[in-house]
Amino acid sequence: MSSAIIELRGIEKSFPGVRALKTVDFICRTGEVHALVGENGAGKSTLMKILSGVYHADAGEILMGGTPSRFATPLEALNAGICVIHQELSLLPDRSVAENIFLGREPERHGFLDRRRMAADTERALRIFGEMRRFGPDTRVGDLAISEQQMVEIAKALSRAAKVIVMDEPTAALNDAECAILFDLIDRLRDEGHAIVYISHRMPEIQRLADRVTVLKDGAVTASFDHVPAADRIVNAMVGRDIEQFYPEAGERRGPVRLTVRGGGNDRLHDIDLDLHGGEIVGLAGVQGAGRAALAMALFGAEPFQQGEVTIDGTALRMTRPRDAIQAGIGLLPGDRKSEGLALTQSVLDNGMLGPRAFSSLAGRPERTPHGDTAAMSRRFDALDLRAAHYGIPIGALSGGNQQKAIVARWMALAPRVFLFVEPTRGIDVNTKAAIYAEMRRIADEGAAVLVVSSDLPEVLGLSDRILVMQEGRIVAEFDRSATEAAVMRAATHGAHAQERVA
Known part of the structure; x- marks a missing residue:
């Protein structure tokens, strides 16, 4: 020694x-x-x-x-x-x-x-x-x-x-x-x-x-x-x-289709056909660069589809920017929370209120009184067990997991119909992961469709009701919750253009 x-x-x-x-x-x-x-x-x-x-x-x-x-x-x-x-x-x-x-x-x-x-x-x-x-x-x-x-x-x-x-x-x-x-x-x-x-x-x-x-x-x-x-x-x-x-039980039932994509494509995505149902968590798997994050960005209007059709609850959408996605009821937890999701020098409460204050009119929901909004946001923080000395301290002083909870609470104020989670547990501890997983399941159980992009394959397997595998900007395979890590990786590395469907 x-x-x-x-x-x-x-x-x-x-x-x-x-x-x-x-x-x-x-x-x-x-x-x-x-x-x-x-x-x-x-x-x-x-x-x-x-x-x-x-x-x-x-x-x-x-x-x-x-x-x-x-x-x-x-x-x-x-x-x-x-x-x-x-x-x-x-x-x-x-x-x-x-x-x-x-x-x-x-x-x-x-x-x-x-x-x-x-x-x-x-x-x-x-x-x-x-x-x-x-x-x-x-x-x-x-x-x-x-x-x-x-x-x-x-x-x-x-x-x-x-x-x-x-x-x-x-x-x-x-x-x-x-x-x-x-x-x-x-x-x-x-x-x-x-x-x-x-x-x-x-x-x-x-x-x-x-x-x-x-x-x-x-x-x-x-x-x-x-x-x-x-x-x-x-x-x-x-x-x-x-x-x-740490992983929640599977959803009790899959609801109607919330979001569909037919023939979706842009410079990074090709021939995307996708159905997301209310009540389910869908995981996106694939190697680095396969197009998982690009698909989430397209659905949020940040890197929009240049061809194809997107519908939510049967209504066709034309999304050219995130504002269009927010109006349609789509929320995004970004992969880089610090640069894409937070104002680090502002308070926890102010960060939580960024969504309701800025987006309430976009989402078609009249803004409530400031007092009512902040009280409701504080209750959402409490429900997620967001840990801070008080909600007036700068959010940059919190751990990554608590920052992640603040972004989730912000979007929940708008009750999204489709929630996109990109690398939701990167850099956070296992107990906070469990809290985020439980919140995903609750969101799905209340009728929203949840899409999860994660580089952690065991997380995708443990969390998802359904798993889609991407390669070179295409969806090449689909698995149910019983999929093995080996099968998913085989599809991710060898399944190009082979629309493998496992019931």
């Missing part, structure tokens, strides 16, 4: 009215990936902020290589070899790779910036990526893919001689191909002897990458595994129940 490079002993931390960490022990060794998991609010971020010098512990100690250490500032932690790569990357898009890596510590020669040395040092830091790297020190960061920007963040850590690299939900914005690149990078970092703390809600990633797993719940360690157990054991330690219990 390798030696402990970082050890946290008996860490305690409290905030006004909240005991965030309760005697937490955590060890990360050289050449290992240690997964730190738990629900949103379990204490993961607080623990890592103490490790990285953002917060100071009320009690307990930090040891680096067996020596007690205390970091008064994040810079002290960085200089000691502790680097945190956040979910939202902290790069300057208009600067070069080299300028980002050496930002604030640029090398000088005779009082001037030494660009030649900076480029050489950057090239040295990038060598670990080998043939995966397709850019150089002078490349503009804004021109890089997200996975390549993560390489820059990792190179920045390596240039500081990082001993411990903390990765917080690093795959939240990555597609499958980019995830594969990141996983290979992590394997290389492990082989180079780095200690990696990996924070994620995604069980397949933990199974693929981790050497050990520590589970936090309510600020305390509920389980610590010196191996990677089955996903059920990890989830049970997180929330006290098994994975199967």
Whole structure:
């Protein structure tokens, strides 16, 4: 067993009215990936902020290589070899790779910036990526893919001689191909002897990458595994129940057709024939780029169909923009909630009211009095168990799951007839996922049609009453709730143009 490079002993931390960490022990060794998991609010971020010098512990100690250490500032932690790569990357898009890596510590020669040395040092830091790297020190960061920007963040850590690299939900914005690149990078970092703390809600990633797993719940360690157990054991330690219990029961009955598409197409979609019934949840499966998100955007009028016919409850629609979809009773939970669904500096309540205030007239519903609207929205938040100190705080201060609940509550104020969910549980914990799943089922049971686009195939299988598989912009197969993961993946990768229908 390798030696402990970082050890946290008996860490305690409290905030006004909240005991965030309760005697937490955590060890990360050289050449290992240690997964730190738990629900949103379990204490993961607080623990890592103490490790990285953002917060100071009320009690307990930090040891680096067996020596007690205390970091008064994040810079002290960085200089000691502790680097945190956040979910939202902290790069300057208009600067070069080299300028980002050496930002604030640029090398000088005779009082001037030494660009030649900076480029050489950057090239040295990038060598670990080998043939995966397709850019150089002078490349503009804004021109890089997200996975390549993560390489820059990792190179920045390596240039500081990082001993411990903390990765917080690093795959939240990555597609499958980019995830594969990141996983290979992590394997290389492990082989180079780095200690990696990996924070994620995604069980397949933990199974693929981790050497050990520590589970936090309510600020305390509920389980610590010196191996990677089955996903059920990890989830049970997180929330006290098994994975199967998170998915709602199938709908009791399928209602009449709510939405139809016949011959729908645009630059990314071809020959789309689709029926969505009230009372059912339909999942869209397929590999990255198959056209799932494009179909949702077409139905919402953001990337409208250029040919074909769309009807809702038998009435033909002409949708050229989202306004048309909203008027028709279609709601969308976007895949990127922060950039496409929220005003992060405004309050939770104001974000909830964006829909009713802006869209009530579009949806043909007269706006109620401001007092009545806000009271009703607060009740919707309460019903979804949206957790915030109060609904007047900026929504950007909430966890991703609570932000997602606010968007759902906003649309529910308009009672949509068709609800499109795009990557509804990306970056949120399993308990919040269960709440979102339950809300989807409730929406469907009340007569709406629900369409779910998700990159998480087990989620699609566990949640959907019916599954449609897309490939190259076409619907190529249909399955019922009993479908297997292997059958769906076979259709997604080999079923082009073969309209496979499984009753």
